[in-house]
Amino acid sequence: MPTLFHFPLNAASRLVRLALAEKGIEAELKVEKTWERRTEFLTINPAGEVPVLVEDGGAAIADAQVICEFLQETRADPDMLGPTAIDRAETRRLMVWFLQKFAREVTDNLVGEKLLKRYLRLGTPRTDAIRAGGQNIHYHLDYIAFLTDRRNWLAGDKLSFADLAAAAHLSCVDYLGDVPWEKHPGAKDWYARVKSRPSFRPLLQESLAGTPPPKHYADLDF
Amino acid sequence: MPTLFHFPLNAASRLVRLALAEKGIEAELKVEKTWERRTEFLTINPAGEVPVLVEDGGAAIADAQVICEFLQETRADPDMLGPTAIDRAETRRLMVWFLQKFAREVTDNLVGEKLLKRYLRLGTPRTDAIRAGGQNIHYHLDYIAFLTDRRNWLAGDKLSFADLAAAAHLSCVDYLGDVPWEKHPGAKDWYARVKSRPSFRPLLQESLAGTPPPKHYADLDF
Structure with a gap:
């Protein structure tokens, strides 16, 4: 069985957990506290992430x-990238969008400041960053609604890694109760569909000691 | 003929120019000033980059x-990713390393602060960022030497996208004269090999108005 080194509210780790589950691959999960910079872990990933x-x-x-x-x-099987080179480019573009752009503009500002900084005792959360994250998220939720208004899923007809990447990031922000779902019904409809997949269940059952999620977090009918 | 929207000292654009040339694909180059946020360009890439x-x-x-x-x-043809899934994962890991980690730790701090900020009149370069970039680059040059001490090229036996990604970023920093080659002979040997490829020639002939590169920049025997 493969082993996945991950961290619970790390969105990139969540994407891989979803991808493994959608592909029906069992893996042993090991929590890695990357900030401890364990030598053995740095040997397998010099980037330390x-x-x-x-x-x-x-x-x-x-x-x-x-x-x-x-x-x-x-x-x-199942194909999570798309049937043609153009389809795959679209899936990858949206993976980059959420793994890099959404991460920088939203997740780092909200989950990074409010949750990880406290957890790692890195000082007081920066209110300007939190404000920026709260403003930026609207644009991304609008973009999800724009895409799913034209397509069944984010990158095309079928569920793809793009949906998993977007949902992985949103699930971390949703753990804080910071996703303004009510103002974005299109994005909410799409997220409800991803959230109700069996692959999502383990993420919804996770809880960080001392910081429980809001009630709606695990509710499929939120 | 395909069209490539790019910007001269943008490292990601340089990677694609190198990739096109290594694959023998001619493309029409169009300079895109992304900060002008041209509507027509945003239609083809909503990320605006x-x-x-x-x-x-x-x-x-x-x-x-x-x-x-x-x-x-x-x-x-030619294969720039690698023959097996594991080889391709290694090439992609190193592409991510240079396109994201090196970019954040070195290129943004040096080229971003010293060159783009002045070009876009975005204010005074941050000396702490420039100092950080100058310190971080040593670690990356050591890593290049570590890898090429064990392999012919960064990701394996053959030249790959990983070499092009690393060289694209280093070429932008080298335009400023900010790569301490003399302290890193292993990385210098590898860069000399990439730099002498015909695909690299157009990048070495480029010059930004008002900011010429140092003499060694275009010298293959630097």
């Missing part, structure tokens, strides 16, 4: 987007 | 890593 997937043979695959590509190449 | 490759049929592919995957899928 989660997620890292370690295959049975010992090969280590680092980075969420790279792991998704690897899973698609080694376990083709 | 370069590079964007527009195919003859009109399909637009955004983001350097996504464009490289697309080029490999649509023009298989």
Whole structure:
């Protein structure tokens, strides 16, 4: 069984957990506290970041987007990238959008400041960053509604890694109760569909000691 | 002929120019000043960033890593990703390393502060950022030497997108004369090999008005 080094409210780790579950791959989960910079972990990923997937043979695959590509190449069914090169480019563009742009503009500002900073005792959360994150999220929720108004899922007809990447990030922000769902019914409809998938269940059952999620977090009919 | 929207000292754009040249694909280059947020450009890439490759049929592919995957899928020869899934994961991991980690820790701090900020009249360069960039680059040059001490190229036996991503970023920093080559002979040897490829020539001939590169920049025997 492969091993996944991850951290509970790390959105990139959540994407890989969803991808593994959608592909029906069981993996042993190991929590990695990356800030401890464990030598053994740095040997398998010199970048020192989660997620890292370690295959049975010992090969280590680092980075969420790279792991998704690897899973698609080694376990083709179901296809989570798309049938044509253009389709796959669209899925990858949206993965980059959420894993990098949404991360920088929203998740880092909200989850990073409000939750991780406290957890790691890194000082007082920056109110300007939190304000920016709260403003930026509207634009991204509008974009999700724009896309799903034209397509069944974010990148096309079928569920893809793009939906999982977006939902992984939103689930972390939703854990704080910071997603203004009521103002964005289109994005909410899409998220309800992703959230109700069996792959999502383990994420909704997770709880950080001392910081429980709001009631609606695990509610499929939120 | 495809069109590439790019910007001269944008490292991600340079990666795609190198990738196109290594694959023998001619493309029409169009400079895009992303900060002007041209409506027509935002329509083809809502993220508003370069590079964007527009195919003859009109399909637009955004983001350097996504464009490289697309080029490999649509023009298989020469292979720039690697023969096995594990090889490809290693190439992609190093692409992410340079396109995201090196970008954040080095290029943004040096090229972003010293060159783009002045060009865009965004205020005084932050000396703490410049100092951080100058310190961080040593670690990355050591990592390049570590890898090429064990392999012919960064990700394995053959030249790959990983080499092009690393060299694209380093070429932008080198334009400022900010790469301490003399302290890193291993990285210098590797860079000399990439730099002497015909694909690199157009980048070395480029010059920004008012900010010429140092003498060694275009010198293959630097």
